[in-house]
Amino acid sequence: MGTIIASSVIEKAQTILQDVTGVRWPVADELLGWLNDGQREVVILKPNSHVKNLAVRMAAGTKQSLPADGVQLIDVVRNMGTDGNTPGRAIRIVMREILDAQVPNWHIATAAAAAKHYVYSLLDPKNFYVYPPQPAANQGYVEMVYGAAPADATLNGPITLDDIYQNVLVDYILYRAYSKDTEYAADQNRAATHQNAYIAALTGKAKVEVGANPNSMAPANPNVTPNTR
Incomplete structure (x- = not known):
């Protein structure tokens, strides 16, 4: 502002x-x-030029979306626990081709609230994927940096x-x-x-x-x- x-x-x-x-x-x-x-x-x-850095709760599964005002993802820095206030494991970006080749069933792997990796494509700027998948309940938060409208x-x-x-x-x-x-x-x-x-x-x-x-x-x-x- x-x-x-x-x-x-x-x-x-x-x-x-x-x-x-x-x-x-x-x-x-x-x-x-x-x-x-x-x-x-x-x-x-x-x-x-207009960046927000927030703790955002993830959705169940691997596919995640930016907040409503998000324009483009810049980074997913770290896990923030299931309360959004507990800093945790760092999250690293990985190429989807590598994950697809090494863990073909990663979209249906055992769920965990702490993400290890994320996948992002500029061709789909408002969405990204995390591994392992988030559970159906008590999903984790991540510290997300994104360009906002x-x-x-x-x-x-x-x-x-x-x-x-x-x-x-x-x-x-x-x-x-x-x-x-x-x-x-x-x-x-x-x-x-x-x-x-x-x-x-x-x-x-x-x-x-x-x-x-x-x-x-x-x-x-x-x-x-x-x-x-």
């Missing part, structure tokens, strides 16, 4: 649009809606995304506002400019995160040459 008020983001866009009174682009009917569209667009392009911001409330996405949201609002006037060639160009700006900001941040990822320099990473000094 951010701390910047939605109306503040909209006012920045209005200043650039030279429409501070909301005559051409009404605040409540258009600009606020575009701000919320922009928040969802950010999560589509960068799922870790942002709730709509209200005009006088904070934006849902982190404050660092303020400029991205301003560019998105401007892109949508100028797209409304595409009968004017200049506004078509402005719309394209702001669309490219918010996309470039998101993709650029993603590249920076890769370089700043602590895991990339971890000693256990086989791609890192040990320091021999």
Whole structure:
């Protein structure tokens, strides 16, 4: 959750649009809606822009689903007991092909509340599978990290995304506002400019995160040459 008020983001866009009174682009009917569209667009392009880390109770069997606001699974970290508050065994991701080959009947194996492995495919982003299967009753909880759909911001409330996405949201609002006037060639160009700006900001941040990822320099990473000094 951010701390910047939605109306503040909209006012920045209005200043650039030279429409501070909301005559051409009404605040409540258009600009606020575009701000919320922009928040969802950010999560589509960068799922870790709105992440939740929760203890979630699993369903019986192997197939599991993200919470209702889930967009994409990021990680299943560890077991959290049958009460959701008891940290337990770490859970490791495994390729489904390996599990299928080594334990062909893993979907109907002996159930246990503590998961050992999980299987995930980006082709089915809202579901994953755990091994061993969960029991029919007293299922376990897992600590789940997932990208969540942002709730709509209200005009006088904070934006849902982190404050660092303020400029991205301003560019998105401007892109949508100028797209409304595409009968004017200049506004078509402005719309394209702001669309490219918010996309470039998101993709650029993603590249920076890769370089700043602590895991990339971890000693256990086989791609890192040990320091021999």
